[in-house]
Amino acid sequence: MKIRYFKFPGRLIYKGWFDLFCLVCDSFGRIELYGYENIPEGPCIIIGNHVSFLDPMAMAFFHETLICAVARDTLMNGRISGPFFRHLNAIPVKRGESGNLNAFREVLRNVKGGSSVIIFPEGTRSPDGKLQPGKAGAGLIAIKAGVPILPIRSFGFETVLPRSNKLRGGRRVSLCAGKPIMPSEIDPGKDHPDRAQIIVDAIMQRLAQIKPPRVCEV
DSSP, X not given: XXXXXXXXXXXXXXXXXXXXXXXXXXXXXXXXXXXXXGOOSSOOEEEEOOOSTTHHHHHGGGOOSOEEEEEXXXXXXXXXXXXXXXXXXXXXXOSSSSSOHHHHHHHHHHHHTTOEEXXXXXXXXXXXXXXXXXOHHHHHHHHHTXXXXXXXXXXXXXXXXXXXXXXXXXXXXXXXEOXXXXXXXXXXXXXXXXXXXXXXXXXXXXXXXXXXXXXXXX
């Protein structure tokens, strides 16, 4: 385990949001990070399980590059949430498997610019903390970037801020980074008819292999 840290690129909204999130974490739970030895030095695609609205900010604890996240496009429509998420450089994606060419382009643009991108293949928050099937489109976006894919699985956020959106304190949260996946390891090839689904299934399998850490209380 390593103490969480993050280097800010000088954008105040990132620093302000990150500081606020740290305050929430310190008030309602205790976050422990495991697997720092698996973090690539350069930009990567961070793949995480999705159990809480707190997931995207927590995943950012692991990497020192500028971070942006793929988020559903409806979050960009609110009068307050829209400008906020756009300033955080969130990448809007539509529900379903089509109509997301712009999301592909934005992911590639951010990665080429040195940013890491967070993707949640399940598409929505799990109701019980268990892994849900991944969406094929998420796998294709991850593979197109051509950079290491970093699986990170969280344990405990579903009790801190579950789908009911009621904050609960005193919970332990563990985030565990697995070994990075090189795109060539899981890509069956452009001509494979089930390419996208095979890719996302392989990614979800790697996530499932990450187990919660054994914690010894003292």
